[in-house]
Amino acid sequence: MSALQxxxxxxxxxxxxxxxxxxxxxxxxxxxxLALLAVIExxxxxxxxxxxxxxxxxxxxxxxxxxxxxxxxxxLVLPIGVVWSSAERNxxxxxxxxxxxxxxxxxxxxxxxxxxxxx
Amino acid sequence: xxxxxxxxxxxxxxxxxxxxxxxxxxxxxSGRATFELTTKFTDAPFPYSLSILAAVIYVVATWAIAxxxxxxxxxAVGFELTGxxxxxxxxxxxxxxxxxxxxxxDFGSGYGxxxxxxxxxxxxxxxxxxxxxxxxxxETR
Numbered sequence: 001m002s003a004l005q006x007x008x009x010x011x012x013x014x015x016x017x018x019x020x021x022x023x024x025x026x027x028x029x030x031x032x033x034l035a036l037l038a039v040i041e042x043x044x045x046x047x048x049x050x051x052x053x054x055x056x057x058x059x060x061x062x063x064x065x066x067x068x069x070x071x072x073x074x075x076l077v078l079p080i081g082v083v084w085s086s087a088e089r090n091x092x093x094x095x096x097x098x099x100x101x102x103x104x105x106x107x108x109x110x111x112x113x114x115x116x117x118x119x
Numbered sequence: 120x121x122x123x124x125x126x127x128x129x130x131x132x133x134x135x136x137x138x139x140x141x142x143x144x145x146x147x148x149s150g151r152a153t154f155e156l157t158t159k160f161t162d163a164p165f166p167y168s169l170s171i172l173a174a175v176i177y178v179v180a181t182w183a184i185a186x187x188x189x190x191x192x193x194x195a196v197g198f199e200l201t202g203x204x205x206x207x208x209x210x211x212x213x214x215x216x217x218x219x220x221x222x223x224x225d226f227g228s229g230y231g232x233x234x235x236x237x238x239x240x241x242x243x244x245x246x247x248x249x250x251x252x253x254x255x256x257x258e259t260r
Contacts, residue, residue, distance in 0.1 A: 063158075069150055081139065088135045095136045103143060106231075 004050065005112075008043045009105045011036065019098040023091050037078055037097070040104065044075050051111070067114055074107040129192060129245060130185040137244055138185045140237060144230070145177035148222050166221035169206055173222040173234075176202065180241070193245050200238035203227055207235070 015036050022029055051071045055064045081100025085093035130138050152174040155167040176199050183192035207226030210217045217224055227234025 063154075066154055069154075073146070073150075077143070080142075084135065084139055084142075088131070090132075092133050092136050096139045099136065099139055099143075 002047075002050070004043060004047055005108045008040055008047070009108060011040050011043070012101050012104050015040065015101040016098060019094055019101065023094050023098065026091060028089060029094060029097060034082075037082065037101070040101070041075075041078050044078070044104070047071065048075055062115055062117075067111065070107055070111050070114065074104055074111075077103045077107070129183075129187045129189055133244060134184060137237075137241060138181060140233070141177060141181040141184060141241075144233065144237070145174065145181045147230070148174035148177050151222065163217075163219040166210075166217050166219050166224065169202075169221040169223060173199075173202065184241070184245070189245060193242070196238045196241040196245060199234070200242065203234045203238065 015033070018033055018036070019029065022033070048071045051067065055062060055067045077100050081097050085096035085100075087093070088096065128134070148170065152167070152171045155170055160167050176195055180192060180195040180199060182188075183195055203223045203226060206221060206223035210220070210224040220229060222230065223234055226232060
């Protein structure tokens with residue numbers, strides 16, 4: 001796992017705990033929680049660029065289509081989660097955000113597996 | 120009448136969480152099935168066919184729950200539960216039939232057992248009666 005992915009995973013962990021606390025206390029995420037998601041999203045954009053350079057540059061039998069699909073999927077999950085949760089301003093909406101943040105590190109693990117299976 | 124329609128909405132409240140999880144699985148399973156179908160289907164036609172079936176079921180379930188088509192949703196989620204149990208059991212008993220894993224192999228362990236837990240939660244949500252959170256249209260909780 002790259003340094004960027006490690007940092008983003010830690011941020012995701014903080015986000016997951018944060019959102020879980022909000023759900024338990026029945027509070028809505030404020031600007032600071034959404035800012036954390038935005039920072040993670042910026043990191044995912046950087047990851048996409050690095051990943052694209054990596055997969056099309058030093059190609060060692062890694063399936064580019066699958067790798068890029070996961071990179072793009074990681075990029076989409078948070079924005080879709082935010083939009084999908086916005087119609088539900090209660091615990092359920094926050095739970096949607098929590099699941100979206102939870103998926104990001106899972107995708108990192110899959111990206112790592114896909115890369116190391118061939119490299 | 121509007122009350123009845125609102126109370127039967129399966130895609131609101133907790134249903135919104137459910138639709139999101141189903142949507143992720145639908146996306147993941149469809150991507151996987153497309154990849155397997157286009158690159159290596161002949162290697163293991165049986166498990167890969169099951170992957171396609173799983174993908175279709177997840178897409179149908181996501182759509183039906185999101186649009187409050189309760190009957191279709193129950194059918195899809197019920198089929199999903201049957202599928203994950205049958206395929207999970209088969210993949211353990213008849214390992215030779217499963218040279219490659221499918222989405223539902225080993226009860227969906229490759230997806231953190233979410234495929235096993237999700238249909239149970241889904242059926243509970245769809246069959247728990249009509250006193251849904253939308254009874255109160257105001258944005259309380």
